[in-house]
Amino acid sequence: MTPFYLFAAIAVGASLLVIAQRNPVYSVLLLIASFGALSGLYVLLDAPFVAVIQIIVYAGAIMVLFLFVVMLLNAPQEETLPDLKAHSGRRTDVVRYAALLALALVAELVWALTREGGSPGFGAPAVSSVALLGRSLFTDYGFQFEVTSVLILVAMVGAVVLARRDER
């Protein structure tokens, strides 16, 4: 049980620090630490494959891109409070949407936590075996899998369109 609390504490603590301090490079690094702790939790759940994939995809690929962009823009500090006050109109909008999102997230969390064992999740052996995981991903969850890939494709096409708008 102790390792669980260790990893959980690191994950929560690092996530809080991501938004609590103002240097974006440190935010990226703390987010990586949080992903590392999550990966540790997956190992404790007897799912080494998911744990390693978590590191490869999130910590290794996505966060490198984040760091790349942060460094390329060379944003030294986040906007300070006076800056935000100067654009107070925009700021209230932001706060409103953020509060709405936070409420939705809390509602979802409560709903998910109070519902007991209703989801048709993988049994413990399925998660640790790569072959079983792959099979159920491509049969039972085939539709969701394909829909996700279409979603990512749409995002990619969208990014290309946005990046090329100069040429028109």
Next chain:
Amino acid sequence: MPTPLFIAQIGLTLFVFVMLLSSAAGMVYVERKVAALLQQRIGPYLVGPKGLLQPLADIIKLMFKEELRPSAADAFLFALAPIISATCAFAAFAVVPFGGDTTLLGLIPGGLRLQVADVNVAILVVFAIASMSVYGIVLAGWSSNSKYSLLGGLRSSAQMISYELSYGLALAGVLLVGNSLSLTDIVNRQAGTWLGFIPHWFVVVQPIGFLIYMTAGIAETNRAPFDFPEAEQELVAGYHTEYSSMSFAMFFLAEYVNMVTVSAVATDLFLGGWHGPFLSESIGWIWFLLKVAAILFFYVWMRWTLPRYRYDQLMRFGWKILLPLAVVNLLVTAAGVLYFGS
């Protein structure tokens, strides 16, 4: 009461650590000697017989140098970056098996696997740690607060992201043929021969995968001809321009240890690991060492033979040639495994 097996495991871990350290020192000597050979020079010859103690002299020199830090640098990250680089380099080797079971002259009754940790997703662990090692370089570039360092760090992250895809797809081809994610299983599938003389190595069934792996491996370890993060003529020394003394030595160490790891993984995946003719499995590690040494020599040979690419050429090669090739290779392999069985 610790069992003999437990003590042997601890000893093995220490042994691997010390061997990696000394292999890095050895590689520095080999690199300089081979470079000298290729350029018709003598190379190091003054320190010790045939200059063999040159790496030791280098280490002592580095230790007594002054540790410098630019005043505008980010102190914490500046100190952290070389640690990340060195740690990732050593950590990857933990899951690489380098020999069959051995009883160590009968000392350990159950037999000991020559591998620090037998993880059943070993290939992915190697890949994950390789993908983390880029942070050491990127952070070194950013925290130095110098334009050459920053450019070196940015180039490195772009390069590693580009080549990681091909690297991963080359690995995927092997794990399809080997039908396992465990490096030990994959090595053991390569025992034996076809027709009595062709070794059952995966390089025979995955020749394109092997080429892609080696190319992407050179890019991953930032070696010439893909050594853009530290292209001297353009970027002084790239990401480690501002580093001196032992923190510079950490990057140096990480580069050579990474080379050894990439070569060891290539040996396990494509060249049959510790399997080979004439030697029984208990002393198969001799084959393993020979194969790794051959790949390392190839690396050094490449570095002093090929000129550096231009940066845009590197990117074009990675995305427009290597990646499509890797995808086609994976498709053909998958179809082959489906048709013939593995």
